[in-house]
Amino acid sequence: MLPVEVIERKRDGAELSPRDLTDFLDGFTRGDVGDYQVAAFLMAVYYRGLSDAELLALTRTILGSGRTLSFDDGGPPAVDKHSTGGVGDKVSLVLAPLLAEAGLRVPMMSGRGLGHSGGTLDKLAAIPGFRTDLGLAEFRDVLAEVGCAMIGQTPEIAPLDGRLYALRDVTATVPSIPLIAASIVAKKVAEGIGALVLDVKFGAGAFLPDREDALRLAETLVGLAGRLGLPATALLTSMEAPLGATVGNALEVREAVACLRGEGPGDLRTVTLALGSEALVAAGAATDPDAAGARLSRLLDGGGPLARFRRLVEAQGGDPRVVDDPDGLPAASFRHEVRATRSGVVSRLDARALGWAAVELGAGRRRIEDEVDPSVGLEIVTPVGAGVEAGGVVVRIHARTEEEAGRAAGRVAGAIEIADEAPPPGPLVWRKVGAGP
Amino acid sequence: MLPVEVIERKRDGAELSPRDLTDFLDGFTRGDVGDYQVAAFLMAVYYRGLSDAELLALTRTILGSGRTLSFDDGGPPAVDKHSTGGVGDKVSLVLAPLLAEAGLRVPMMSGRGLGHSGGTLDKLAAIPGFRTDLGLAEFRDVLAEVGCAMIGQTPEIAPLDGRLYALRDVTATVPSIPLIAASIVAKKVAEGIGALVLDVKFGAGAFLPDREDALRLAETLVGLAGRLGLPATALLTSMEAPLGATVGNALEVREAVACLRGEGPGDLRTVTLALGSEALVAAGAATDPDAAGARLSRLLDGGGPLARFRRLVEAQGGDPRVVDDPDGLPAASFRHEVRATRSGVVSRLDARALGWAAVELGAGRRRIEDEVDPSVGLEIVTPVGAGVEAGGVVVRIHARTEEEAGRAAGRVAGAIEIADEAPPPGPLVWRKVGAGP
Numbered sequence: 107m108l109p110v111e112v113i114e115r116k117r118d119g120a121e122l123s124p125r126d127l128t129d130f131l132d133g134f135t136r137g138d139v140g141d142y143q144v145a146a147f148l149m150a151v152y153y154r155g156l157s158d159a160e161l162l163a164l165t166r167t168i169l170g171s172g173r174t175l176s177f178d179d180g181g182p183p184a185v186d187k188h189s190t191g192g193v194g195d196k197v198s199l200v201l202a203p204l205l206a207e208a209g210l211r212v213p214m215m216s217g218r219g220l221g222h223s224g225g226t227l228d229k230l231a232a233i234p235g236f237r238t239d240l241g242l243a244e245f246r247d248v249l250a251e252v253g254c255a256m257i258g259q260t261p262e263i264a265p266l267d268g269r270l271y272a273l274r275d276v277t278a279t280v281p282s283i284p285l286i287a288a289s290i291v292a293k294k295v296a297e298g299i300g301a302l303v304l305d306v307k308f309g310a311g312a313f314l315p316d317r318e319d320a321l322r323l324a325e326t327l328v329g330l331a332g333r334l335g336l337p338a339t340a341l342l343t344s345m346e347a348p349l350g351a352t353v354g355n356a357l358e359v360r361e362a363v364a365c366l367r368g369e370g371p372g373d374l375r376t377v378t379l380a381l382g383s384e385a386l387v388a389a390g391a392a393t394d395p396d397a398a399g400a401r402l403s404r405l406l407d408g409g410g411p412l413a414r415f416r417r418l419v420e421a422q423g424g425d426p427r428v429v430d431d432p433d434g435l436p437a438a439s440f441r442h443e444v445r446a447t448r449s450g451v452v453s454r455l456d457a458r459a460l461g462w463a464a465v466e467l468g469a470g471r472r473r474i475e476d477e478v479d480p481s482v483g484l485e486i487v488t489p490v491g492a493g494v495e496a497g498g499v500v501v502r503i504h505a506r507t508e509e510e511a512g513r514a515a516g517r518v519a520g521a522i523e524i525a526d527e528a529p530p531p532g533p534l535v536w537r538k539v540g541a542g543p
Numbered sequence: 544m545l546p547v548e549v550i551e552r553k554r555d556g557a558e559l560s561p562r563d564l565t566d567f568l569d570g571f572t573r574g575d576v577g578d579y580q581v582a583a584f585l586m587a588v589y590y591r592g593l594s595d596a597e598l599l600a601l602t603r604t605i606l607g608s609g610r611t612l613s614f615d616d617g618g619p620p621a622v623d624k625h626s627t628g629g630v631g632d633k634v635s636l637v638l639a640p641l642l643a644e645a646g647l648r649v650p651m652m653s654g655r656g657l658g659h660s661g662g663t664l665d666k667l668a669a670i671p672g673f674r675t676d677l678g679l680a681e682f683r684d685v686l687a688e689v690g691c692a693m694i695g696q697t698p699e700i701a702p703l704d705g706r707l708y709a710l711r712d713v714t715a716t717v718p719s720i721p722l723i724a725a726s727i728v729a730k731k732v733a734e735g736i737g738a739l740v741l742d743v744k745f746g747a748g749a750f751l752p753d754r755e756d757a758l759r760l761a762e763t764l765v766g767l768a769g770r771l772g773l774p775a776t777a778l779l780t781s782m783e784a785p786l787g788a789t790v791g792n793a794l795e796v797r798e799a800v801a802c803l804r805g806e807g808p809g810d811l812r813t814v815t816l817a818l819g820s821e822a823l824v825a826a827g828a829a830t831d832p833d834a835a836g837a838r839l840s841r842l843l844d845g846g847g848p849l850a851r852f853r854r855l856v857e858a859q860g861g862d863p864r865v866v867d868d869p870d871g872l873p874a875a876s877f878r879h880e881v882r883a884t885r886s887g888v889v890s891r892l893d894a895r896a897l898g899w900a901a902v903e904l905g906a907g908r909r910r911i912e913d914e915v916d917p918s919v920g921l922e923i924v925t926p927v928g929a930g931v932e933a934g935g936v937v938v939r940i941h942a943r944t945e946e947e948a949g950r951a952a953g954r955v956a957g958a959i960e961i962a963d964e965a966p967p968p969g970p971l972v973w974r975k976v977g978a979g980p
Binding site: 108109110111113114117138140141142143144145146148149150152153221273275276277278279462465466472473 | 546550554575578580585586589710715899909
């Protein structure tokens with residue numbers, strides 16, 4: 107079937123055979139199918155979805171585009187965590203050393219920023235010298251030495267996913283349940299881990315803001331992973347407002363380090379512990395999530411995970427001094443305060459609008475080839491639920507220039523709502539989707 | 544607005560401001576917006592359509608991407624014809640010299656093949672030496688000398704359209720009423736003509752097979768042209784089966800020359816005369832289409848248009864001998880006959896399937912950069928409505944190799960239906976959509 111006919115069939119809602127779908131994608135890998143054709147196909151999938159058979163074929167094609175690792179070597183259980191993407195989500199930076207400290211192995215493979223949301227790789231790149239482009243041998247070495255290792259997608263693992271991910275980012279085809287599910291599950295199955303914990307976001311800053319859509323995604327992910335032999339558990343967590351108090355790469359590393367020191371913020375710690383306890387259960391290292399959570403909480407306060415993060419930074423070529431002195435991280439030269447226009451309580455900080463403001467400042471990419479600036483971003487001075495006087499600072503913008511700060515200020519101001527009373531707090535962790543009996 | 548936000552808004556069905564739409568497209572022209580982003584945008588437009596204001600903004604942006612010509616010089620009225628695209632549609636090759644012979648000026652700008660349909664430029668390129676890449680000065684010279692001139696899109700005229708057209712071709716985003724309308728109307732307004740006649744196809748081989756869809760397109764085209772000051776008339780004509788007896792570039796030139804000699808085939812002549820008579824009326828050179836049609840019919844039989852076509856070929860660098868001896872046209876080395884599997888009457892020759900078969904043989908493009916082979920194509924030996932014995936030839940394939948012919952034969956056989964009785968003939972020219980009251 108010609109590539110344009112594949113697009114046409116999907117456009118019209120017909121089901122593609124696994125063979126035609128695989129041929130189309132293999133053509134993309136070989137260069138016979140253009141990225142513009144895949145972009146149009148992805149947009150058609152956005153509208154038309156994929157059948158179960160198409161989804162399995164897509165996932166297998168992504169998986170089959172590269173190598174599959176294995177950790178069946180009698181060592182500690184290997185687990186990974188994956189978030190569907192949010193704003194200010196620096197959980198991975200805390201969770202990887204925390205789970206390693208709890209005795210698991212965490213071979214974590216993360217992505218770059220996507221659309222308005224940040225990416226773990228971009229955050230790690232803010233640490234001077236930190237290398238996320240380790241080869242697989244080096245990745246295993248760091249994992250053996252530290253108990254966790256954090257890299258990006260390697261050319262060996264699901265290379266097709268990296269290309270699709272970059273294309274979706276700039277073509278508004280990210281929030282598609284089957285595309286998200288195939289991307290995540292293919293990579294995680296390829297990692298050879300024994301269990302997976304998923305952080306599926308809902309709310310304004312999530313790719314699927316609607317809670318029920320997020321639930322469908324969680325079910326799709328857990329089901330697809332199961333069909334490919336990977337036990338998975340998903341938590342549905344809120345992304346109405348940014349997670350924690352910072353958005354932007356160096357700012358987020360600083361905040362993750364504070365959390366590793368046991369210094370909050372509360373929402374980041376809560377989500378990290380909830381995901382961590384499910385990971386311990388999924389890996390068979392605990393039976394009761396509550397008890398597991400209490401254990402992880404004690405570990406965090408004990409300083410072990412912080413020390414382990416320092417070892418991780420050093421093992422991956424980064425400057426470990428930034429763990430103790432975050433002032434060594436890149437900092438933007440220009441600050442601009444966005445102030446409250448009235449007195450009251452901050453009732454809303456729209457995570458999506460703030461995410462786009464950060465992208466505009468340079469913390470993310472408008473186009474595939476854009477460079478990310480690690481220093482820029484947003485600092486939430488007054489979080490949702492806190493009181494503020496008229497003229498008080500709500501958000502501090504970190505920018506390269508006054509002009510760029512001014513441009514972002516309008517977006518940021520539009521993301522802030524102030525009311526007379528604190529809004530009723532929504533659930534931070536809403537539901538769990540398990541793999542089943 | 545960021546490019547990805549423009550795609551996102553369109554994806555979600557929100558209306559774009561003329562400014563945002565124009566910025567996005569100007570970004571594409573400058574190279575700041577990737578072709579993969581435009582491809583995703585076009586697919587979103589396929590599903591979501593465009594508002595009247597968006598359509599006008601798109602058309603004006605395409606128009607404004609280049610120069611606008613003018614023929615307000617006191618000379619004969621300047622007219623052009625445009626077809627929405629079909630299979631075997633070689634009307635332009637007959638109509639341009641015919642209207643010139645009738646005293647009009649025909650500055651015709653045509654396109655390349657698009658999807659399964661052929662393009663006038665590809666047909667003209669089958670004439671050895673024929674140049675369709677004339678500069679505008681040379682274009683005017685040929686027009687002054689011959690009364691008609693046939694070129695492709697020049698970099699000066701609506702350059703944005705050429706890029707969008709090439710992209711739509713390979714991303715299954717051709718059959719979108721607003722995209723078709725903007726493309727056609729922008730180019731025709733830029734040509735500076737005084738009247739436009741449109742051949743809007745319906746039926747299996749049309750980009751909009753459904754007759755009512757085609758009618759909506761005709762109305763959109765005529766209305767949009769009117770809002771931009773160009774009087775237009777549209778005829779809705781059938782593309783159930785290929786027009787005439789050939790599909791493929793050199794084969795179609797041969798057939799057009801036969802028609803210019805007054806040697807039919809009937810359907811090609813009928814459509815050409817119907818469009819020609821509307822053009823004469825629209826240009827103010829006739830008042831009654833029937834009388835105009837009779838006049839054009841006499842001209843065609845008189846040989847003047849054939850002589851003028853010879854002059855056109857010569858003026859544009861082509862070998863005029865092929866007009867008198869079409870054996871000088873490129874010919875494929877391999878022939879393969881597709882035969883009737885039973886006796887009866889040919890009741891259907893699916894124009895779309897035959898169009899794709901011709902593309903597969905090399906008469907069109909699968910990807911933007913593909914080369915077209917002028918020699919290959921299909922010859923309809925037994926047309927719809929004609930009787931055939933089992934084993935009789937229905938279609939003759941002209942291919943480069945036996946293997947390619949064999950591959951196309953399956954598609955061709957699937958496009959043929961044979962019944963006991965002749966089907967009731969559908970209308971060849973169904974309706975007219977006029978500009979005014």
